[in-house]
Structures are given as C-alpha cells and as structure tokens.
Amino acid sequence: MSGTAQVQEPTKLDPALIRVVIAVLVGGLAVVFDTTIVAVALHTLATDLHTSVATIQWVSTGYLLALGVTIPIAGWAQRRIGIKRLWLIALVIFGLGSVLCTFAWNAPSLIGFRVFQGIGGGIMLPLMTTLVMQAAGGAGLGRIMSVVSLPTVLGPVLGPVAGGLILDHWHWSWLFWVNVPFCAVGVVLAAVMLPKDGPVTRPKLDVVGVVLVSPGLVGVLYGLSRSSQAGGFGRADVLVPLIGGLVLILAFVGWSLRRKAALINVRLLDHWPLASSSLLLFLSGIALYGAMLLLPLYYQQLRGMSALGAGLMLIPQGLGTFVSRNIAGRLSDTMGARWLAVIGFGVVVVGTLPFAFAGGTTNEVVLLVTLFVRGLGLGAVTIPLMALAFRGLERADIPDASIISRIASQVGGAFGTAVLAVILQHALLGAHSVAAAATAFQVSFWWSVGFAAVAASLSLVLPGRPRQ
Missing domain, CATH: 1.20.1250.20 (MFS general substrate transporter like domains)
Incomplete structure (x- = not known):
C-alpha cells in the first residue's frame, strides 16, 4: 500500500481494460438489478404462493443475508482459486439460482433458492470492482468507475420499473428468467475476455475471522431489516441481532489487527x-x-x-x-x-x-x-x-x-x-x-x-x- 502513488489519467482506455469492463458489466447487470426488481413483487408473490407478506419478505431478507455471509470471504476465495475462476463460478451459481427460483412451488422453496442465488451474488459484488480496478492499474479511476458502477447507480431506480412492467404483463417467474440471458452471455464473455489467472497463493482460511465477521454482518443486516415492523428498534428481534452483530464485528476488527493474514485486512x-x-x-x-x-x-x-x-x-x-x-x-x-x-x-x-x-x-x-x-x-x-x-x-x-x-x-x-x-x-x-x-x-x-x-x-x- 502506498499513500503517495501518483494518479495518471490515460488519454484513452486500454483495449484490454475495455474487454474486462464489458465482461463484468454484462454479468453484473443481473445481480445489481435483481434485488430491486424483486422488491416490488412481494405482494404478488404472497398471493400466488398462498402465504403472508411477513413470510414472503424472506425472499428479500434471505437474499440479503446470503450476501452478508459471502461478501467477506470473496477476497480469500480470489487468492485461493483465482479471480477469473471465482467470477465464473459465482456467475454460474447466480444463474442456476435464478433458474431454480422460476420453478419454486411454494414460499419455502423460493426463499431457499434465493439464498442460493445470493451466495453467487455476494461473491460477485466485490469482484466487479476488484476485476476492473486491478485491470486499470490505478490510472483514470474516476472515468473507469463511472462506467463499471452504472448498474449499481441505476439499479435502484430502474429495477422497480422493470419489476412493475413484468408483473403487469407476465407471470412473476419472469422476474428471475430475465437474469438468465445476462448470466449466460456473461459466462461466455468472461471466459473469452477476462485475462487468465496468474499463480495463486492458496492462503489458509481465517476460520476465526469467518466465524466473527460473517455472522456479525448477518446480524446487523437482519436486525436492520426487521426494524421496519411495528415497534421499530425497540423490538427484541431487532436489538438482539443488531447488538450481537456489532459486537462480533468489533471482535473481528480486534482479531484482524493482531494477524497478518486476516480474512479482511x-x-x-x-x-x-x-x-x-x-x-x-x-x-x-x-x-x-x-x-x-x-x-x-x-x-x-x-x-x-x-x-x-x-x-x-x-x-x-x-x-x-x-x-x-x-x-x-x-x-x-x-x-x-x-x-x-x-x-x-x-x-x-x-x-x-x-x-x-x-x-x-x-x-x-x-x-x-x-x-x-x-x-x-x-x-x-x-x-x-x-x-x-x-x-x-x-x-x-x-x-x-x-x-x-x-x-x-x-x-x-x-x-x-x-x-x-x-x-x-x-x-x-x-x-x-x-x-x-x-x-x-x-x-x-x-x-x-x-x-x-x-x-x-x-x-x-x-x-x-x-x-x-
């Protein structure tokens, strides 16, 4: 790490970098839009699957918690198996999870498939930035980020529109089918356009770090997701996971500071x-x-x-x-x-x-x-x-x-x-x-x-x- 590194702005983007950006954007579009598209469909899903809104809410909550579990381990997994291989694996998991969601026969099956889908999404979210930033080599970061962040910026705005259009004209399963072409094309582009992985270091997994930070992040996200219910932050099912999650995260920070090979530096x-x-x-x-x-x-x-x-x-x-x-x-x-x-x-x-x-x-x-x-x-x-x-x-x-x-x-x-x-x-x-x-x-x-x-x-x- 160097705090004095100079910033060099290129006159034009390198063709190899452009290929990486294209491959990442196509695959990442499905992940970023998925959450906001599904958010507008909860009432429809509850009706069609004959369950309550409180139960079907887990379609979004389960996905969110799966992201919380997997985001912290993305760095270790990248070093272990290589970033290109990991991106392809995560993209396949997300695409397969999307297909499984379309065949869900009741609320529990849809929630389970969404959790599986979230595992792939949680790995892909940090990898999107890592792939492009490493390819850029520290040059023109603002210009590059303006391109790679496009799905993240527009997802919360255009996702509800896409979800509303689908629900007005088609069956709710199309909320997940729309992901499949992006995933399929994304796999092909990634296989062709992403540079080959170099030697991997195969670091050991920081098991203590995983036990601390992943449940900690899940606890915080779960507590916050429950706070919109009656009673707000005064509810036990909000305070207990929220406080417990914060304690685990603080414990992870203390643990990480004492280790050279912590899960997150x-x-x-x-x-x-x-x-x-x-x-x-x-x-x-x-x-x-x-x-x-x-x-x-x-x-x-x-x-x-x-x-x-x-x-x-x-x-x-x-x-x-x-x-x-x-x-x-x-x-x-x-x-x-x-x-x-x-x-x-x-x-x-x-x-x-x-x-x-x-x-x-x-x-x-x-x-x-x-x-x-x-x-x-x-x-x-x-x-x-x-x-x-x-x-x-x-x-x-x-x-x-x-x-x-x-x-x-x-x-x-x-x-x-x-x-x-x-x-x-x-x-x-x-x-x-x-x-x-x-x-x-x-x-x-x-x-x-x-x-x-x-x-x-x-x-x-x-x-x-x-x-x-």
Missing part, C-alpha cells in the same frame, strides 16, 4: 482515502436507499399510484444520475473527491427538499424536475467516492478495499432504509386523513434531507486533488 483503514470514502459511502447509502424507500411510498400511498406508476415517476432520477456520472468520473480524476462530494450532496439536498413540502396534489412536473436534480447529485457523489477508495493502493490490497467499501455501502443502505421506515411508521400513526399522511411524509423527507446535509459537511474531510 482492516489495517487498510489507516489509508485515509479508503477510510474516508467508506464513511461517506455509508452515508451515501443512507441518502440513496433511504429516500428510495420513501419516494415510491409517497407516490403509492399519498397519490394513489400503482407500483409501476410509482416506478415510472422515478425515471427522471435515473436520467439525472446517468447524465452526471461521466462528468463526475472525469472531474474526480483531476479535482479529487472532496468538492465533488460536497457539491453532490448539496445537490441531493436541493433535489430532496421539495418533497419535504409536498402534499397529495403538488404539481407533478415540479416533482419530476426535482427528481432529475436529485439524480444529478447522486451521480456526482457516488462515482468519486467509489474511485477514491482505491487511490494509492497496491494491486494486492484492492480485493480487501473492495470488500470494505462494499460492506460500508451495503450497511449504509440497510441502515438508511430501516431508520426512515421507522420514522415514517411512527409519523403515520394516527394519520387518518390525507393531510395528516402528507405531514408524515414531509417529516420523513426532512430526515432524509438532514442525512444528506450531514454527509455534505463530512465530505470536507475527504482528501483533496490527486497528484497528476
């Missing part, structure tokens, strides 16, 4: 670009996913739209993100992440603030423009933060940095969703009129604005302009 957090970007990625997860809970509910519960209609209303946010991501990628390679993040979070505040005043009859055109502005801010924030995490790192450190930044973003998203769900739930108590419900949503959006404002302030601690 947490000493990398001494590297300020990675540490600061992870903190802000946590907060950006709150700003993105927390508001993504509120926005569809606002359109459905307050304005009476269908799931598809609510998803369509969010398209301008995705367009804004699409527009700003390339600009943000280029600027982050020259001016650094600090001021881009400050400005980006500031734009997110501006793009969220009108919803803190919106009611059930607020002009839709105004809200659509507002969402486009919000999308511009999200793109300006996400790309430089993701690129900053790898500035100045040696090639061997990239897998662990990918895992650390991925966990920060994943937990931030879960935390933001949980907190804003609890805030909205409490605000809606006793709201028996449209005006009272509108006030409840306004209170919740004020909290979302506050999270983004705090993130804008903390962005000032990010490193400045990289050396060219």
